[in-house]
Amino acid sequence: MILADKDIIYNIDNLASKHKILPVQLMENAGKNAADIIDKNIPPKSNILIVCGKGHNGGDGYVIARHLFSLGHNISIFSTAKPEDTDDATSLNYNICKELGIKFKSKITNNYTVIIDAMLGVGTKLPLRDDLRKIVRMLNRSNAIKVAVDLPTGINGDSGEADEDTFRADFTVTMEIPKIGMYITPGKMFCGRIYTSKIGIPKFIYDDIKFDHFLIDKNFVKKLLPDRINYSNKGTFGKVIAIGGSVNYSGAIIFSSLAAVQSGAGLVYTAIPESIENTVSSIVTDAIKIPLKANDDGTIGYDNYELLNTINSYDAILIGPGIGTNPATGRFIKKLVKEISRPLIIDADALKILTPANKMRKNILITPHPGEAARLLRKNVNEINDRRLFYAGELIKQYGVNALLKGNGTIITNGKEYFINSSGDNSLARGGSGDILSGIILALAGSGMDLIEAASVGAYIHGIAGEFAGRISHGYSVSMSDILKSIPKAFECIFS
Structure with missing residues (x-):
């Protein structure tokens, strides 16, 4: 609209x-x-x-x-x-x-x-x-x-x-x-x-x-979601990879990977430090695990050259959920991002690698919450929340990437057009919700949607899933499992 x-x-x-x-x-x-x-x-x-x-x-x-x-x-x-x-x-x-x-x-x-x-x-x-x-x-x-x-x-x-x-x-x-x-x-x-x-x-x-400003509602999303053709195979709907996780934050990459599986990706790969391979494998059974060399603290190490060499074989890439703040991990992520030419979503602690840029990189989407946006823009959170539209645009100007600013009325922008999400409620206001969102966007980007479309549709699906989750459990008791279970209902809602 x-x-x-x-x-x-x-x-x-x-x-x-x-x-x-x-x-x-x-x-x-x-x-x-x-x-x-x-x-x-x-x-x-x-x-x-x-x-x-x-x-x-x-x-x-x-x-x-x-x-x-x-x-x-x-x-x-x-x-x-x-x-x-x-x-x-x-x-x-x-x-x-x-x-x-x-x-x-x-x-x-x-x-x-x-x-x-x-x-x-x-x-x-x-x-x-x-x-x-x-x-x-x-x-x-x-x-x-x-x-x-x-x-x-x-x-x-x-x-x-x-x-x-x-x-x-x-x-x-x-x-x-x-x-x-x-x-x-x-x-x-x-x-x-x-x-x-x-x-x-x-x-x-x-x-x-x-x-140049649009409300993301059901009709908007229905027009953008690609048809699921019958004559297809697992490669038809995208091969995607989620990179992240650490000993202290294994849940984040689990949520992102499960969300990608639930959101239509044909093949989901999960690249994680070997320190949490068993934990992730026991829960994320539908994704292919890629164990990476780990630092002593259980975060992703620097010397993971095989992933560097194969990273552009994926249709879409997510970096960040649960990745931690080890400097060696940061150096590896910086090196990895320089090699990537495919659609890339950067979330969570991976946002800390960003540096101001003069040139627009259309293949990158960043997904900060207001606190992360405040750090990137050197503002306080209240300033971000009081002028959300303005600061969503500032992320583009300063970092040269597409942006999704999370919050009540999530904003997605490429600096020229702005898309404002209409779905969601307080069921999403808890840790792990953003990791689910990034996984949904990853799957949609892997299916061939451009990043702005994938982010817009993903934000709406995520919001509807949160609303359904609030009906499964009272708002006080909603878990990430409730939201993940509600993703199929959210897609069904679009086409009903």
Whole structure:
């Protein structure tokens, strides 16, 4: 699904105007359709307060007020701006509400069953003004059903950044196209359920617009997953290798290998230090094990030349899960990465070998969590989490590789296009989950998908598997085994 920033929305409005579609017409369509959506999600004859700002978001609010009024709801309006300070379309709808006898309030009270926020839209600038913050705090203290129009006030629709005082919506009715920031934390935490109100834009107008932000949902994934042809053999679906593991972290490479097996790879190889060969072999029975010379501490050693010589015989390669931080291991991984020309996923401690690069290496995908991204970018974790979209792009600029930034609303980017995952829940918030994700991506990349596609589909499958795992075990009790067992269900869900 396409996502929009404010420039795209303004561009759509301008193109509509060139085709004689006036702002007042778009406002009427937006407000009427939004009112219908709101009416279906609130009790009949609700006591509603609509808080309207000075821009088109406020104008939409006045149209919504009029239509909900005609549907039998008890409507009150609080305006944050005088009508003479608004544009013609907004002022017109303000005056219509006045003529209809809809009540306008001079102060906000706490006796409403529904509150509708129509203060700010895509033009939001943070931080919020003090007067708006005061209003938002009052609204958030109410127990009423809370509805946001287009965006909750306090969210930057381009980035997902959010003011410390942001309207907490139970659901949001966004106009025409969902906004990028609605699916990126922290912004997504304030939106609740998301509905889209179409505003009457002809489809041909979209032909002149370049979209570069996309939501990864079921339809998106279904189009990308390759068909499993019947006339095939084990080589048809890819020969992949996962390299990692150590005495202290044998579980990580086990999870990645099992996930690759469950995600469609034709042949899975697991290269591990000989110190954990027996442990891994007893659990990962479906993969071919390649024991590597080990350091004294049970990590992968430097002198593993045979793997260096054969590494490009694999269709996709994963390096990192459980690999540890021994300097000799790091030197070997650096040497190995220089030899690799095939699709390569770098995860976990292997990320520490990365150095800034001026040239883009399209065959590499890195998969840091926010803590690892913070180390790579020399920032703190809070900075990464507050501006996830921006820092996902910074990983590309500084390291010249494709990036997947893990977290709530995982972001995948090549620096030109951004893909935001919509699946997953807190069942995935535990150690080992990221290793499963890297194994899923490995299998998909080995099947012939490019790395951005494999990462996007992999993130969605991983999220759905986590959701299913949460149904097997309570969120408190989800294990990696639960998530692994749920991968087949996740694939089945895509095609059902």
